[in-house]
Amino acid sequence: MAGNSDPLTPRAKIAVTAGKAVAAASRAAGRGSGSVIGGRVALKLDPDLLARLAQHLDVTLVSATNGKTTTTRLIAEALRAAGPVVSNALGANMPAGITSALAGGSDARFGVIEVDEKYLAGVARDTDPKCIALLNLSRDQLDRAAETRMLAENWREGLAGSKAVIVANADDPLVVWAASSSPNVIWVAAGQMWKDDAWSCPSCGGVMQRPGDDWFCGECGFRRPTPSWALSGDHVLDPHGSAWPIHLQLPGRANKANAASSAAVAAVFGVPPQVALERMYQVQAVAGRYDVVQFQGRDLRLLLAKNPAGWLETFSLIDQPPAPVILSVNARGADGTDTSWLWDVDYTRLSGHPIFVLGDRKLDLAVRLEVANQQFQVCDTVDQAVQLCPPGRIEVIANYTAFQDLRRRVGN
Template identity: 75%
Template sequence: MTGTPVPGQGAGPARGPEALPPRAKLAVTASRVTAAISRRAGKGSGSVIGGKIALRIAPDLLAQLADHLQVVLVSGTNGKTTTTRLVAEALRAAGPVVSNALGANMPAGITSALAGAGDARFGVIEVDEKYLSGVARDADPIAIVLLNLSRDQLDRAAETRMLAEKWREGLRGTEAVLVANADDPLVVWAASSAKDVVWVAAGQMWQEDSWSCPSCGGVMHRPGDDWYCSDCDFRRPQVTWSLVGEEMVDPDGQVWPLDLQLPGRANRANATTAAAVASVFGVDTASALARMKNVTAVAGRYDVVSYRGRNLRLLLAKNPAGWLETFSLIDPAPAPVFLSVNALDADGKDTSWLWDVDFTRLAGRPLFVLGQRRLDLAVRLDVAGLEFSVHDDLAGAVAACPPGQIEVIANYTAFQQLRRTIKEAQA
């Protein structure tokens, strides 16, 4: 079915929020005013508070706003923001796009982004894993992207398999086309209740959350790239799109080089997924890829910035699967690596996940440890037998660092803090 135009979705002029009923219009205005006040007060973009106000006035606002758009939802533990950006770039080949590009991915943030849709034809929306079923119900999407599921902030989030179960229930019978990662058994379990699925071989380095069969509990076997349950018939589905090394193979078997500016295997996987999505919307692969290749950084991630005369590449990694993918894309030894870890509310307050990360992959590099929970990280690296130094702040670490571009890997709030520090120094 890929490559065909979407039925029932005329390509005529989009009707913007002007066509909304009065109550919804009022809600949109209130959301914009609130967001502007919040921005002026220096409290960030204001999109979340604006969206919350709007949803209180018109609880079905998200659905009404989405009604004017051809919507694609993007969810998963890792790669949401980047894939959302890549899909948005690709669909711009076919028309204007509205997107929650900065990652405000719960209903309030999504509503707020859609309220600014203007004459957009496509809505490309990143959705937090926990809210996917609800947003999928409200937004009536054409396509839903399921990237991957792995452990993340277990002290405040749902258990990983429970999330897969919720997706499976929520997406059962959906009219949307699912674009799903065939290499993640939890994603396959979640997606296989839907009737129309485009399977993508997007790969998955982290496998520790799917050793037991989500269907029957049997032990999973993983010879090479394949996987199957030893006790039931649950196994890897036939794929139509594949990431193979540095290249992508489309459903016709045509091979496309993925010379992206975004680094790493995970981003080649995200681009392969985005090309499959573009195809669902009738955007040809050559146009989609050409646009995706222009993306250099996403919400500050992968950005190379200058700080105290040094180049720092900023990499966000929030959970074991993310750290593993990030280790695979950084420059080889002896490139220096900064590691910064916090455990504030937005990170999850439990640091035990550090022990799921195989830090021995960093052996041979100068390692500099930062962040609110730098001592947790120090113990972890010490037990791994690695050499490292611990620093109270970025300036101290940079001063002690040998020459060369510095790879900086940080979890969520640590990443935001580093960006702020660098921005202040540049000002």
């Protein structure tokens, strides 16, 4: 825990040094940040390294299908009010990437760590977190991610009896069921726009009743807990009923929800909501997401959306027609190779916008748009799409590897 500055064992020091050297070599070769390969090498040399690196930190873990990277950034900014923070800010969220990030934070007091949903239980075992934020669970990477209830069950079993304070979204039944095995939960009413993964009760399989913002199972009585924190319009309501204004440079309702959960986490560490929310204003973009870049004399706003829930939230950010929209979809390993999720997205929300379609799976997307009666043009490159776009800021929505491709091309 914080204050306990046990030096690393000789073996751990060798592992850290070797990992940093491999990461540096990988960067020099132009193969990305090197954090994952560096972490893998370090863990090979010392399998207990993650636990050793975390032992002097007050650790917060952040997991969800959508919003992990952004929420991790917001919490890290808030906690810097109380001391130095180490974080895997670039989103390398499996054990190797997390190990790499922590190896660079020897003087930190807090560790704020984004964790891939499938690895949460194991990373929680290794890092002895003081706080775990659980935001949402929805369908994603259909070819390899477990069905959402299985993920929730994995969380529920892995976190049972955890000493951590769990900050959990009261509006997502899967998250509530997963968190309910823990003795110390702070419930946040963060909202849930996408409900299509939560119509059956995760506890008994019964049909979920969803009147208004409430939810309950009519068969076993599993129901929405009473939240102590809540997102209310442009404010966060704290457990005392005080309303604190949210000032973010990041757009949209989903990011206000992320800020509400982040304020609840910050309070666990003694940072008051006003201070936490003011510090969150510093975050302008997160690993390129929400950045507005200039390309071929046009303004492009880059938006990442990886699954139906993410696309639904992202569509709500787009101004009224006629803002032009570029959509790009790939189906490489990091995206999940199954594109059937495109059929779960309501593309009629883009009616009236000129739409341009890119990416490895542009024809899959074109078929989906055709069925939704949308007007669109298929393009080979972002350069071609931008040249065809009518005036106005261009909204660019892409899934994971398509987003990375676009960032490389437009120089972000």
